[in-house]
Amino acid sequence: MNGMALVLVAAVLWGVGSLFAKVAVATVDPWTTALVRSAVFFPVVAAFVLRGTDLEWSANKPTAYALGAGVLTGVSVLSTRLALTVFDVSLVSPLKRLSLLVTVGFSVLLLGETLTARKTAGVLAAVGGLLLLST
DSSP states (O other): OOHHHHHHHHHHHHHHHHHHHHHHHHHSOHHHHHHHHHHHHHHHHHHHHHHHOOOOOOSSHHHHHHHHHHHHHHHHHHHHHHHHTTSOHHHHHHHHTTHHHHHHHHHHHTTOOOOOHHHHHHHHHHHHHHHHHHO
């Protein structure tokens, strides 16, 4: 499967997951839904990684970044679940995707990635779509 197909599959699965999360927080508190999500998520990822990779952990900068990414993901999941208790999923899910601005900005500033005219147009189109969905 090529990279773009994988991204599209991920987008569809994230979208369906958001719908499931909204249904869950309508009947169970957001903390429980986040815990259940994590309890199911971890074994799936662990099985995939352990199937084809020899784990090598060491106390270094990449490991610290991976740990930081995990903490930030956990906090964002909790924030999303709490937001779903107050707002419709059709508002929460698109707005949380504004994270693309942070990702693009940091990738250019910190990683030295190139921001082409085409990428800029794509970001602006995505932001425009998000603004239309949120009003």
